[in-house]
Amino acid sequence: ETGVTQSPTHLIKTRGQQVTLRCSSQSGHNTVSWYQQALGQGPQFIFQYYREEENGRGNFPPRFSGLQFPNYSSELNVNALELDDSALYLCASSLEGRDTEAFFGQGTRLTVV
């Protein structure tokens, strides 16, 4: 167990809808990153939050947004869902300044129909 939990584990949404995925990090981990893993691919970096501010972003459009809260929880929000957004979404948390020691959650499987 990594101490990082994600909810829900599975989710089905309709194209055009909005979705919120949640992640609960280990206590004290003030850095959280989100990844999208399409079927048969490696994870791709979406963005990173540090102390409740976005401080790094991958090649994802603005309809992917996030929030990080003082209680070490975070959210990934995706607006205007597209079929290609169907994927496993992983969050990873780490201690301040040590994002090379990240602990992953079990992921949320999002299916867009």
Added chain:
Amino acid sequence: AQTVTQSQPEMSVQEAETVTLSCTYDTSESDYYLFWYKQPPSRQMILVIRQEAYKQQNATENRFSVNFQKAAKSFSLKISDSQLGDAAMYFCACHSGGGADGLTFGKGTHLIIQP
């Protein structure tokens, strides 16, 4: 920008034998880290081993070891005495030491353990 390439979509090994998974990478950073992650059907990414680029000595964790060839930008994983529980997807990843750009992953190698 970084790229990570895993050229073996699938590998198979007999239980108790040794297997090597290949990975090549490219980065313009001088300070970076390399990783091997294991992803079983439970989907959770589990860190297998980590290598700091500035360290010449190859990292070892029990039955897992790496062959880090910095000039060739190669980072292979050797699993000795393979066990049924080693069956999983294995991902090679790179991270620039000072950045907030996250991990760059390869496409993965599916490791099958034959009993």
